[in-house]
Amino acid sequence: LVQSELLGLLGGVVALVVMARVSSSGFTDAGGPADWFLILLVYGVGAVATTILAYTVLGWWRPRRGLAAGT
Numbered sequence: 837l838v839q840s841e842l843l844g845l846l847g848g849v850v851a852l853v854v855m856a857r858v859s860s861s862g863f864t865d866a867g868g869p870a871d872w873f874l875i876l877l878v879y880g881v882g883a884v885a886t887t888i889l890a891y892t893v894l895g896w897w898r899p900r901r902g903l904a905a906g907t
Contacts, residue, residue, distance in 0.1 A: 840891035847886020848879040 855878045866872055 837891060840887045840894060843890040844883040844887030847890075848883035850886070851878050851882020854882075 852875065855875075866875060
């Protein structure tokens with residue numbers, strides 16, 4: 837879970853980079869509270885989505901260790 841959360845931080849940054857690339861404005865154009873709220877929202881959604889995706893993929897990729905057969 838901790839590894840997934842760390843990847844989620846990176847995912848939030850990637851979401852901000854994607855937002856800046858696809859929009860016609862950059863971070864220096866953010867002037868009001870609504871702009872900053874939108875930036876925080878994009879970061880949060882990117883971080884949460886990446887955390888969930890990383891947790892799922894790591895769960896499939898790294899099976900649990902230490903479980904005895906039949907227990």
